[in-house]
Amino acid sequence: MPTKPRDGLAWNDTGLNNVPVWTRDPNLDGIVKTCREKLHTTDVSVSFFAQGAFNKLYLVQSGENNPSYIMRVSLPVHPQAKTRGEVTTLRFLRTHTDIPVPDVLAFDDSANNEIGFEWILMECMPGVSLYKKWRTLSAFQKARLVQRVAGFQSQLMRHPFSGIGTLLDTSEEVGQKPQPGELVSTSFFDGAHFDLDIPRGPFRSTHDWLASYLQIAISDHATDKKEAEDEEDEDDVADAEFALGVTRQLISLLPKIFPPLVNPPERSVIMHQDLSLCNILVNDRGEITAIVDWECVSAMPLWMATEMPKFLDLSTRDEEPRRDGYGDESDGENGGDGGDDDDALDNEGKNELYWIHLMEYETTQLRELYNTSMRQMNPGWGLLVxxxxxxxxxxxxxxxxxxxxxxxxxxxxxxAVEQGEYPRLMDVLEG
Incomplete structure (x- = not known):
């Protein structure tokens, strides 16, 4: 019997955001059986590996000398489109770039299977997260890594698309380039957003995309206002009305910045918006072995591609912090003491603030290197930025x-913008 489109998914409203919740577990026997079928062997062992916001990952092993695989089982946050979009993106990257991403062996973008959820069976990539290795790398290794990331981004710039959306392979012709389809984005499927009657892509322009996003914001703030009115909370009513007013100001400003009529559709490129230290895998020499977590990655406007990769996008710090100017590590801080926290890093006896400031200083220098590398590989990059x-x-x-x-x-x-002034937003936010 077919399952309901979002069966197995619930949302927990924390007051700040919606957290997806599994209302039932994936069928482990179904995972084993599926892996045996797709790997053509009965020698299969499956163990829990990790969990993300929308996924549960299982390590799949088949014999001592055979490669390992990852079975990625997904909540139906955006049924079919999220899984198919991720598979299409990974296969495009493996075909058209040398960005190291997992090879997809098989997938099912339906929950009507023995596992009970959508799934992707993919190659298990070598290496450990850059998050765990960063402090041990030399300045030269970090610089080389940033140049490599700039090389990856430059390759993506050389493969533009037409319009904005998550890649969708609709052609039956082998080798045909996929095209942007419906946008798979947390903002669009989060909680009740999935059921809103709004355009969802593919979008011809930034204007159309942001217009849909701002419609979601209007819906959220209107809901907040109604709930506050029902509870007769005058302060919350005033806050919601203010939020609605600011959102309407942005809607009014939108066509002045982004033209509503665009022909041909706006150019776009694949953009990994969560390129954090955790999503970059490296070997012992600090060389990149994989870029992971390509779910919800889409073809986004060309101007967005000028954003700094997430792991470099930290506060600016021009002066190198002096190690002896910081206190020692306290008992409550995470250190390399062999505790239960797998994400704990060795603070080498120093206060955590030292490492935060050091990271800010390093990334300040590395942002310059990234931009220099992008200018060298992409004529006109500085002007585009x-x-x-x-x-x-x-x-x-x-x-x-x-x-x-x-x-x-x-x-x-x-x-300020409406008065003809153009301050940088971050300057206003931090002022």
């Missing part, structure tokens, strides 16, 4: 407004 800054500010203001963050300062920024 300059032209994209204001667009990035508007998009960030829209996202912050949707989440209800810093609304008064966003309103201040919008007022």
């Amino acid at each position: 300059d032209d994209s800054a204001f667009r990035q500010d508007f998009a960030r203001a829209a996202f912050y407004c949707g989440y209800g963050f810093s609304l008064k300062k966003i309103a201040k920024w919008v007022d």
Whole structure:
């Protein structure tokens, strides 16, 4: 009997955000049976490996000398489209770039199977997360790694698409280039957002995409207002009305920044928006062995590709912190003491603040190297970065407004723009 589209998924409203919850577990026997069928062997062992926001990962092993695999079982946050989009993206990257991503052996974008959820069976990539290795790498190794990431980004820039959305392979012709389809994005499927009657892509332009996003924000703030009115909470009613006002200001400003009529559709490129230390795997020499977690990755506007990779996008710190200027590690801080926390790093006896400031200093230097590398590999990169800054500010203001963050300062920024001034959004937020 077919399952309901989002069966197995519930949402826990924490007050700050919605957290996806598994209402039932994947069928472990079904995972074993499926792996045996796809690997063509009965010699299969399956063990729990890790869990992400929307997935449970299982390590699949078959004999001592055979490669290992990952069975990635997904919650139906965006049924069919999320799984198919990730598979299409991974296969495109393996065909058209040398970015090290997992090979997909098999997948099922339906929950009507013995596992009970959508799944992807993929290659288990070698290496450990850059998060665990960063402090042990030399300055030269870190610089070389950043140059490699710039090389990956440059390859993506050389494969543009038409329109905005998650890649969808609809052609029956082998080797035919996939095209952007419906956008798979947390903002669009989070909680009740999945059921909103809004355009979901593919979008012809940034204007159309952000217009849909701001419709979601209007819906959220209107819901907050109604709930506050029902509870007769005047302060919350006022907050919701203010949020609605700021959102409507952004909607009014939108067509002045992004043209509503675009022909041909706006150019876009694949963009990994969560390129954190945890999603980059490296070997003992600090060389990249894999880029992972390509779910919800889409073809996004060209101007967005000028954003700094997430692991480099930290606060600016121009002066190198002096190690002896920081206190020693306290008993409550995570250190390399062999505790139960697998994510704990060795603080080498120093206060955690030292390592935070050191990371900020290092990434400040490495951002310059990244931009230099991008300019060398992409003629016109510097001009594209300059032209994209204001667009990035508007998009960030829209996202912050949707989440209800810093609304008064966003309103201040919008007022300045409407008066013909163009301060950087972060300067206003931090001012």
